Amino acid sequence: MRQPKPFFRKQTQSWYVQFGKKQTNLGKDETKVWKKYHRLMESYLKGEVQADDTVANVLNRYLAWARDHRAESTFKKKKLPFLRSFGRYVGKRLKVSELRAYHVQRWVDQSFRGRSPTTQNIAIVEVQAALNWAGQYQYIERNPIAQMPKPRPNMRECVLPAARWPELIKAIKDEAFRDYVAVMVMTGARPQEMRRMEARHFDKEFRRIVFPASESKGKRRPRAVYLPDEAYQIVERLTGHYTSGPIFRNSKGEPWTKNAVTWRFQRLKKKLNEPKLCATVLRHSWAHHQLREGSDSHLVSALMGHTSGRMLEERYGHINQAPDVLLQAANRIKNPPLVLDQPDIVADSGQGQTA
Numbered sequence: 001m002r003q004p005k006p007f008f009r010k011q012t013q014s015w016y017v018q019f020g021k022k023q024t025n026l027g028k029d030e031t032k033v034w035k036k037y038h039r040l041m042e043s044y045l046k047g048e049v050q051a052d053d054t055v056a057n058v059l060n061r062y063l064a065w066a067r068d069h070r071a072e073s074t075f076k077k078k079k080l081p082f083l084r085s086f087g088r089y090v091g092k093r094l095k096v097s098e099l100r101a102y103h104v105q106r107w108v109d110q111s112f113r114g115r116s117p118t119t120q121n122i123a124i125v126e127v128q129a130a131l132n133w134a135g136q137y138q139y140i141e142r143n144p145i146a147q148m149p150k151p152r153p154n155m156r157e158c159v160l161p162a163a164r165w166p167e168l169i170k171a172i173k174d175e176a177f178r179d180y181v182a183v184m185v186m187t188g189a190r191p192q193e194m195r196r197m198e199a200r201h202f203d204k205e206f207r208r209i210v211f212p213a214s215e216s217k218g219k220r221r222p223r224a225v226y227l228p229d230e231a232y233q234i235v236e237r238l239t240g241h242y243t244s245g246p247i248f249r250n251s252k253g254e255p256w257t258k259n260a261v262t263w264r265f266q267r268l269k270k271k272l273n274e275p276k277l278c279a280t281v282l283r284h285s286w287a288h289h290q291l292r293e294g295s296d297s298h299l300v301s302a303l304m305g306h307t308s309g310r311m312l313e314e315r316y317g318h319i320n321q322a323p324d325v326l327l328q329a330a331n332r333i334k335n336p337p338l339v340l341d342q343p344d345i346v347a348d349s350g351q352g353q354t355a
Contacts, residue, residue, distance in 0.1 A: 006037050024141060040138055055099055056092045058139060059083050062130040071219055073192075082126040085111055096131070096140045101148040117151035124150045158276045159285040171271045177264055179234050180248045180256060184279065186231040188286030188304050190217065191279035193225060195256050197247050199239040207232045216305075223305045287312065 006015045006026055015026040015033040017040060024040065026033040066079050089107040090099070104127055112120050131143040160168065165185055172178040184194050193211065201209045209225040216223035227235055238247040246255040261279055269277045283304070290300045301312040 004041075006033060024138065053096055053140060054092060055090050055094045055096055056087050058096060058134045059087045059130055061139060062133050065133065069219060071217055074218060078122065079126055079129075082123050083130060086123075086127050096134075096144065099131075099144050101145050104145055104148060116154055118153040120151045121153045124148060158281055159288040160272075160274060160277060160281060162285070162289040164272070165285075168268070168272060171268060174251050176249060176251045177256075179238065180261070181282070183227075183231045183234055183248075185282050185286060186228050187225050188283050188290075189225045190283060190305070191258070191261065192217075193223070193305075194248055194279075195246060195258070195261070197225075197235070198245060199243050199247060202235060202239045204236070209235065218307075220307065225305075226303060 004017050006017050008015055012025075014028050015030070015037075016023050017026055017037055018024075026036050063075075063080065063083055066075050070079065086104070086107055089111065090103060094103070104124055108120050108123055112123055128143065128145060128148065131140065131145065134140045135143050168185070169178060169182055172181060180194060183189070184191070189209075193209075196211070196215065197209050201211055203210050203224075206224075207227045209227065211223040211225075213219055213222050235247065241247075242249065249255050250260065265278050269275055274281075287300060287304060290303075291297060297312055301308070304312070306312060
């Protein structure tokens, strides 16, 4: 079988290679062109790159990759169920080149009718992510649904106002759980991060907890939880006491579990008359408070561990648009001093009036 060879196109001043009916742009830098070509040929000879692959094959390859490169909870709760569902819907024969946005929208309408806009948004995002990955690794030429519109996720409405945080802390009688809740409400850390904090994660110099990429959500990059003074004092005390294993433990010295934390919040709901109160609500409450106080949204997003500001804008964007918040922001702007001329006040002498 004759092997595909790179060819140069004058119109675009770029190099290309053709597998079957599909042409791949190799770029303009001839040195990089050949490196890219050899990588593609290696995959092509293994049967991984096809002239026009099926959606099902692409989804299976992405899931195999995500199993090793994404957090187990993310893989099992989001990627696997959504992509399996979509794979069953489109079947085994649909080609990537034949995939259209209406295929995805019909799947969402059929499979998630009556579900929240947030769930529908996540469903589309997961399919787009799989095809984006396939494009980056050159299994496909491009993602045909990259620009597909998505429902806007629901805004985060359930929060505990900052004015009630002291009441929350006072309602907790044992020190062990009080430490857990106090640090969470002061840092906006994720519940699972709170349960996994260990002495080896404690960075005293910069007063933070640092999870390496292999232990962070998504396993993409390190995650740092910065500690205000009071939170730092609690963490410093606990890391001195528990030199190995999780530092947040119950009164018996056992690490907090998800079920144990959930049970404790069930009791707090009744005490505070907050039926939706849970550990995740504290994280949302921290973000809500920071934005209402005028903190820069990009800094808030970074402190929460988001990879971009998109999540904060989608889930909390309504806060920054509230009239009282916008008025406070306007008053905080430091304008240069202006000297305005005062209008002349002319006394009405009656001169020039017609009798």
